Amino acid sequence: MAVTIVPATPGYFILDAYAVAGIDLRYTIEPVIAWEIGHFGSSSPVGVWSGVIDDDDLTMLFPSGRVEQKDRGGFWDSLDSWARDPKIKRRVKEANYDDLR
Numbered sequence: 001m002a003v004t005i006v007p008a009t010p011g012y013f014i015l016d017a018y019a020v021a022g023i024d025l026r027y028t029i030e031p032v033i034a035w036e037i038g039h040f041g042s043s044s045p046v047g048v049w050s051g052v053i054d055d056d057d058l059t060m061l062f063p064s065g066r067v068e069q070k071d072r073g074g075f076w077d078s079l080d081s082w083a084r085d086p087k088i089k090r091r092v093k094e095a096n097y098d099d100l101r
Contacts (some may be wrong), residue, residue: 004037005046011063017088025083029061057061063078 013033017025034046036054044054058070059082067082068075076082 005034005036008032008034008045009063012045013061014045014050014053015059015061015067015082016037017059017083025088027083030061 014030014032015027016030017027030047030049032045033048036044036046036052040045043081044052044055045070046052059067060070061067065078066075067079074087082088086089
């Protein structure tokens, strides 16, 4: 069965958090360029670099500034409040990435 791709309006972003040396929380902000509309009306964002993101741990930044996690039910009023949340810091995996922020 086919899926439909529709352009995204500006202001939607995919967030990906990680830890540098297991201590310092960093994150990438990837623009959403489209939405994939799947079976039964489900939707998944299409990122500039990642393509279609169909992930249970998907975290989105909305044009209003609100941050939401897809399946964990988390939401924050701003990107800063999300990045400062201790629960987010505990969830990120240690990785050796360059400073992207």
